[in-house]
Amino acid sequence: MKRRIALAGNPNTGKTTLFNRLTGAQARVGNYPGVTVELEQADVALAGAGTVEIVDVPGSYSLVARSQEEQVAIDALLGLGGIPRPDLVVMCVDATNLSRNLYLVLQAQELGLNLVIALTMIDEAGKAAPDPKALSSLLGCPVVPVIARTGQGVDELQRTLAARLSERAEPVLRFEPSSRLRTQMDQVRASFPAAWPSSDGLALWVLMSVGDGDELVLPEPVRSAAGLALVDDAAARALDDECVHGRYAFIDKHIRLPEGRTGAQQLTRKVDAVMIHPVWGFAVFLLVNLSLFQALFSWSEPAIDAVESAFAWLGSTVGALLGDNLFSDLITGGVIGGVGAVVVFLPQILLLFFFVGLMEDSGYMARVAYLMDRVMKTLGLHGRAFVPMLSGFACAVPAIMATRTMERQRDRLLTMMVVPLMTCSARLPVYTLVIGALYSPTAKVLGIPVQSGLMVALYLFSVLISLIAAFVLSKTILPTVQGTALILELPPYRIPRLQDVLRMMWYRARAFLTEAGTVILVASIVLWGLLNFPRSEHMVSVARADSPASQQTELLPELPATERIQHSYAARLGKAIEPAIAPLGFDWKIGIGLIGAFAAREVFVATMGIVYAVGEDVDETSDGLRDKLREEKRADGTPAYTPLVGLSLLIFFALACQCVSTLAVVKRETHSYRWPVFLFAYMTALAWVASFAVYQVGRALGLS
Numbered sequence: 282m283k284r285r286i287a288l289a290g291n292p293n294t295g296k297t298t299l300f301n302r303l304t305g306a307q308a309r310v311g312n313y314p315g316v317t318v319e320l321e322q323a324d325v326a327l328a329g330a331g332t333v334e335i336v337d338v339p340g341s342y343s344l345v346a347r348s349q350e351e352q353v354a355i356d357a358l359l360g361l362g363g364i365p366r367p368d369l370v371v372m373c374v375d376a377t378n379l380s381r382n383l384y385l386v387l388q389a390q391e392l393g394l395n396l397v398i399a400l401t402m403i404d405e406a407g408k409a410a411p412d413p414k415a416l417s418s419l420l421g422c423p424v425v426p427v428i429a430r431t432g433q434g435v436d437e438l439q440r441t442l443a444a445r446l447s448e449r450a451e452p453v454l455r456f457e458p459s460s461r462l463r464t465q466m467d468q469v470r471a472s473f474p475a476a477w478p479s480s481d482g483l484a485l486w487v488l489m490s491v492g493d494g495d496e497l498v499l500p501e502p503v504r505s506a507a508g509l510a511l512v513d514d515a516a517a518r519a520l521d522d523e524c525v526h527g528r529y530a531f532i533d534k535h536i537r538l539p540e541g542r543t544g545a546q547q548l549t550r551k552v553d554a555v556m557i558h559p560v561w562g563f564a565v566f567l568l569v570n571l572s573l574f575q576a577l578f579s580w581s582e583p584a585i586d587a588v589e590s591a592f593a594w595l596g597s598t599v600g601a602l603l604g605d606n607l608f609s610d611l612i613t614g615g616v617i618g619g620v621g622a623v624v625v626f627l628p629q630i631l632l633l634f635f636f637v638g639l640m641e642d643s644g645y646m647a648r649v650a651y652l653m654d655r656v657m658k659t660l661g662l663h664g665r666a667f668v669p670m671l672s673g674f675a676c677a678v679p680a681i682m683a684t685r686t687m688e689r690q691r692d693r694l695l696t697m698m699v700v701p702l703m704t705c706s707a708r709l710p711v712y713t714l715v716i717g718a719l720y721s722p723t724a725k726v727l728g729i730p731v732q733s734g735l736m737v738a739l740y741l742f743s744v745l746i747s748l749i750a751a752f753v754l755s756k757t758i759l760p761t762v763q764g765t766a767l768i769l770e771l772p773p774y775r776i777p778r779l780q781d782v783l784r785m786m787w788y789r790a791r792a793f794l795t796e797a798g799t800v801i802l803v804a805s806i807v808l809w810g811l812l813n814f815p816r817s818e819h820m821v822s823v824a825r826a827d828s829p830a831s832q833q834t835e836l837l838p839e840l841p842a843t844e845r846i847q848h849s850y851a852a853r854l855g856k857a858i859e860p861a862i863a864p865l866g867f868d869w870k871i872g873i874g875l876i877g878a879f880a881a882r883e884v885f886v887a888t889m890g891i892v893y894a895v896g897e898d899v900d901e902t903s904d905g906l907r908d909k910l911r912e913e914k915r916a917d918g919t920p921a922y923t924p925l926v927g928l929s930l931l932i933f934f935a936l937a938c939q940c941v942s943t944l945a946v947v948k949r950e951t952h953s954y955r956w957p958v959f960l961f962a963y964m965t966a967l968a969w970v971a972s973f974a975v976y977q978v979g980r981a982l983g984l985s
Contacts, residue, residue, distance in 0.1 A: 283324070283331075283332055283333055283334045284330070284331075284333045284334070284368045284369075284446055285333065285334045285336065285365055285366075285367045285368055285369075286333055286334070286335045286336070286367060286368065286369045286370070286371060286442060286446075287335075287336045287338050287357055287358055287367035287369070287370045287371070288300050288303075288335060288336065288337050288338060288370075288371045288373065289338045289341070289354065289357075289358055289370055289371070289372055289373070289385075289389075290340060290341075290372055290373030290374065290375075290382065290385065290399075291340055291341070291342055291373075291375065291378075291381065291382050291385060292340030292341075292342070293340065293375075293772050294340070294373040294374065294375040294382065294401055294402070295373060295375070295401040295402060295429045295430070296337065296338075296340060296373040296401075297321075297337055298429040298430055298778075298781065299371075299373060299399060299401065299427065299429035299435075300321065300323075300335065300337040301781075301784070302429050302432055302435050303325055303335055303435065303438075303439070304323035304324075304325050304335055305323075320336050320337065320338065320339075320353065320357055320364075321336070321337040322334055322335065322336040322337070323335055327439055327442060327443040327446075328439070328440070328443060329440075329443040329444070330442070330443035330446050333442075333446070336357060336367065338353075338354045338357045338358065339351070339353050339354045339685075340354070341354040341355070341385065342381075342384070342385065343384070343385065343388065344358070344359075344385065344388040344389065344392070344486060344490075345388075345486070345489050345490050346490065353685065355490075358370060358389070358392075358394060359392065367394075367395075368395065368446055369395050369396075369397060369442060369445055369446050370389060370394045370395060370396050370397070371396075371397050371398075371399050371438075371442065372385065372386050372389060372396055372397070372398050372399065373399050373401050374386065374398050374399065374400055374401065375401055375402045376400050376401065376402045376403045376405070376406035376409075376410045376411060376426070377402050377405050377406045377409070377773070379411055379536055380529075380532050380533070380536055383532050383536065384528055384529065384532065386398065386420065387455050387528045387531065387532070388486070388528070390420070390421075390422075390450070390452070390453045390455070390482075391452055391453065391454055391455075391480075391481075391482030391483075391485060391486065392452060392480075392482050392483060392486055393450055393451055393452035393453075393478065393480060393482065393483075394450060395445065395448060395449060395450045396420075396422040396450065397422060397423045397424075397425065397438070397441055397442060397445050398416070398417075398420065398422060398423065398424040398425070399425055399427050399429075399438055400413055400416070400424055400425065400426040400427065401427055401428070401429055402428075403426045403427070403428060404428050404431075405773065405775075410426070411536070413425065413426050419535055421453070422450070423441050423445060425437050425438045425441050430778050430781075452478065452480040452481065452482040452483065453482070454481045454482055454485070455527070455528060455531040456524075456527030456528060456530060456531055457527075458481070458485070458523070458527075459523060461520070462485075462520050462523055462524075465488055465510040465520065466481060466484040466485055466488060467484075468506055468509070468510050469484045469487050469488050469503065469506045469507050469510055470483075470484040471506070472500075472502040472503045472505070472506035472507075473503060474500060474503075485524065487503060487507050488507050488510060488520070489520075489521055489524060490507075491503075491504055491507035491508055548773075548774065549644075549771075549773045549774050552774055553648065553771070556645070556648045557648050557651050557652060557771075559652075559655065562648070562652045563652060566649060566652065567737075567741075569640075569645075570737050570740060570741075571729075571733065571734075571737050573633075573636045575730065575733035576632065576636070579733075580632060581628040581629045581632050584628035585625055585628055585629065588621075588624065588625045588627065588628065589621075589625045589905050592617060592618075592621030592624070592625065593905075595617055595621070596613045596614075596617045596618060596621070597613075599612055599613055599617065600612075600613040607813075610809075610813065611806070611809060614809055614813075614891055615805050615806045615808075615809030615810075615891060616802065616805065616806065616809075618805075618809075618887075618890045618891050619801065619802070619804075619805025619806070619808065619809065619887035619888070619890055619891045620801055620802055620805055620887065621890065624794070625710075627790065627794070629709060629710075629713055630706050630709060630710075630789070630790070631786055631789075631790055633706060633709065634675070634706075634785060634786045634789045634790075635782060635786055637674065637675065638777065638781070638782035638785045638786060639777045639782060641785075642775065642777035642778060642781055642782055643774055643775060643776070643777050644771070644772045644773065644774045644775055645774075646671055647771050647772060648771065649667070649671065650667040650671065651771060653667040653670075654667065656748065657748065657751070660748050660749075660751050660752040660755065661695065661751055661752055661754070661755025661756070661759075662692070662695060662696065662699075662748070662751045662755070663687060663689075663692040663696075666684070666687065666692065666695070666696040666751075669681065669683035669684050669696055669700055670696070670699070670700055670703055670744075670747065673700045673701070673702075673703030673704075673705060674703055674704060674705065674706070674740070675705065675706055675789065676705050676706060676707070677700050677701045677703070677705050677940060677942075677943045677946075678942050678943060678946045680700045680703070681697050681700055681701075681943070681946050681947060681950060682946065682950065684696045684697055684700075684950070691759055693950075694759055694951065694956065695751060695754055695755060695759045696751075697947055697950065697951070697956065697960075698750070698751075698754055698758075698759075698956070698959075698960055698963075699747040699748075699750050699751045699754070700747075701938055701940070701943050701960065701964065702743055702746055702747040702750060702935075702936065702964070703743050703744070703747055704739060704740050704743040704935065705882075705940075706789070707881060707882040707883050707940065708882055708934055708935065710882075710883050710886045711878075711882060711883075711885050711886060711930075711931075711934050712736060712739060712931060712934070714886050714889070714906065714907060714910075715910075715927045715930055715931055716732050716735055716736060716927070716931070717732070717907050718906075718907035718908075718910040718911055718922070718927070719910070719911070719922055719923065719924050719926070719927035720732055720735065720924060720927065735931075739931060739935055742935060743935055746935070746936065750967075758959075801881060801883055801884055801887050804877055804880050804881070804884045804887065804888075805884070805887045805888075805891060808851060808873070808877050808884075808887070808888050808891055809891050810850075811849060811850045811851035811854070811873075812846055812849045812850075812851045812852075812873075812891055812892060813849060814849060814850055815848070815849070815850070846892070851873045851892075852869060852873070854872070854873065854876055855868075855869030855870060855871075855872035855873040855876070856869045856872070858872045858875075858876070859872055861969075862875065864973050864976070864977065865929050865930075865933065865969070865972040865973055865976050866923075866925065866926040866929045866930075866972075866976040867926070867929070867930065868921060870889070870892050870913075871930065873888055873892060874888040874889050874892070875933075875939075878934075878939045879939050879941070880941055881939075881940060881941070881942070882934065882939045882940060885934070885939075886906075889906060889910070890906050893906060893909045893910075910922050920985075923985045924984075924985065925975075925976060925979040925980070925984045925985055926976070928975055928976075928979070929972045929975045929976040929979075930972070932968070932971050932972045932975050933968045933969070933971075933972040934968075935968075936964060936967050936968035936971055936972075937964055937965055937968035938960055938961045938964035938965060943960075944957040944960065944961060945957075947960055
């Protein structure tokens, strides 16, 4: 059985960067808490120790869990919940904030964990960095200085890990418990199973953890003993305070804090005077987003055109090779047309994640969370909720999992119910298609380009509507209880490491392409089938000349493609729901796209690509999907898709819950069907009402 090494530490200490450096893995890196919400693991060959399994544990400030994320960390370090206990723990300790980081180290030593300390951020600490040898002598475990971003010290760390794996550590308590605390610890220790070590540290941990109300995987006699020991809440808090003060007393006695601020700390303070200012901070945030989305349109357009042309060439080439037959239609219209209509937006998605990666790695995202805390408190949300909400701009699935960083179940549920309202990357292809097709690239309002301005407005709208939804839900379904303060570390500003940003881009691009190759491919083929069948013959009623009074059914030749789609199974579905969506300005073709989009939002683009590939004779000279949407006409010759219809469609997609994966992860996190059903119902209803209002009010005002 492979030996196991856990990589642990406080959030934002370079832990995941070190994990990637050690393993070459592609775990996501971010410069704010809440990025790692599950265990990442990879096999690594250590010289002299063979192949070991290294596990990246979620960041934690304490081994007494107050959130599900911290519970995952504790389970991984102590071998609870069916997770194997690690043979060795690498504790990442930030050299610029030694006092705070050592608190977790002392707790780990109380539990007898076999430790190696990776002293990170030594380049930022400079002359104030602690002496590794002195720190090792004090703590009784190896201390290896490393710079994870550059790889300095990593080789020495690997050698130390290989040597330390065969050793064992004894529990060490760094402070003397009071007589009252000692009595409580003895009572808990007396309930331990015979196989458990009878250590003060373990008794103290059980006492404090169970007293805090956490659901630990412990035998009932142990839980009962700890619960009885802490019947009085005031006494429990007093004993908890004694433990905290005792550990920090040891740290303060032996660790000399550097005098004054380092250059990085001084620069951070000056920049933060603007970045977290209640007025200028929001102005900067708005300017950053406006610049970002303007770049998404202007910088990605050549790449989008190139990808679009490549898929058009591929479709025509394959069609010419396969000939004019059903299989050729399937490959060119269903596979190439459907998947290509979505993949064409990959350049924009890559650019979006590039900019998001820069903001995360620089430390700016943490400032945005701090800014939004002031707003969110008044709306019933915990300030820490903005971290998963920010993650929701990428994908709602990991964002919902990131709610594990929150302490209270009520706060977690409320955040889960509003995170899907954030504009995720799956909406970006739909937004780009509609905005690019129906709004002129040269149009401006108040000097702001309409296309980029509308994109920024949609992202801000998603934030605003999610906050309003949180306020309403906090007053009705999930009423607010006494709030808890936001504890969020603002890391120093750092120059983003391009390698980490590109790794994150590749990770997201791979996930997007994987989805395009699975969910979207399957959906595209199914939709192609629905759009192409029945196709062999068309049945109509005609009047016979020799029997004018009678009507008789006759089989006529197959209809042209432009008419065949009108009688397809997909058209029947679209027309069946058309009465419900017509008040929103949508026709049956959009209805087909909406049906497909409930599997995944990107499928809408694939569906429209298939609809217009089937509906026209497409060759290498055909225009792209955006041009076809512009040229679509109603029966009276007026444009079918106007800017008003486009705005109504954008609002619908901004609010509707069209993602099966999101509903599945909500069910998994809440262990109930109640919440995903509620989420789907309220978001779909909200989307219909808002889209109806936009379209009908626009028509009343004479807009088109």
